[in-house]
Amino acid sequence: MLPTYNRTSIAISCDYAAQIKDRLSMFDVVLRYIPNVKIMGNNILCPFHAEKTPSCHLWDDHFKCFGCGKYGDVISFVQIYFNLSFTDALAKLNCDFGLNLPIDRKPTLKEAVEAQKRWRAIIKERQEREKTYFALRNEYLAACAEFQRLRQNYFKYQPKPDCTELHPLFVEALQNLSYYDYLTTDLSEQLSRLENQRNDTT
Ligand SMILES: [Zn+2]
DSSP: OOOHHHHHHHHHHHHHHHHHHHHOOHHHHHHHHSTTOOOBTTEEOOTTSOOSSOOEEEOSSOEEETTTOOEEOHHHHHHHHHTOOHHHHHHHHHHHTTOOOSOSSOOOHHHHHHHHHHHHHHHHHHHHHHHHHHHHHHHHHHHHHHHHHHHHHHHHTOOOTTOSSOOHHHHHHHHHHHHHHHHHHHHHHHHHHHHHHHHHHO
16 A cells, blocks of 8 residues: 555545546647647647658546547647647646646645545545446447347247247347347447546546
8 A cells, every 4th residue: 555645646636637637628728838829620740750641639627639549638638749648747737827726835734635525535536437428338248149149049939931930039030139239339439438447547
């Protein structure tokens, strides 16, 4: 376990990061730091590789370049753009945007306690998101297995030309296949959305 002091400073810098991300959008940061930047349909010329057509896309809370693959939030943008460490990027944003976070001085006890509280809330939220992710993944795997089973029965119990009665497993497959087809596609889309969120925050 980390000593208390370190835990507090981790809590504090993560808390600052959360506050900075809350208060600054990707557009604020890009407009401020890239001289004469032109934003066309939320795209800009990528500041990290040479290009003639803009392929770096901006969202409120992150950017991604479809040319060189660089992506991140406002803080990682400043880190890469100015080649700074995480804490230096926080300090720069704090100073340049006049955010007044107590980054360059020792936090008061109250600030430290508040920061730890918020850090715990962030951890809890992350754990809950993980729980949702694994539950969804189990649901997806179960739906895939059911889809496979129905599909096999559909082919296995296809009615012969002279049969008068349909096999119940064939009927079951006929009734449910398209639903499970829809369900697996839908769950897999939800899963990849959650996966993207997880990648963004780890
Ligand atoms: Zn790029």
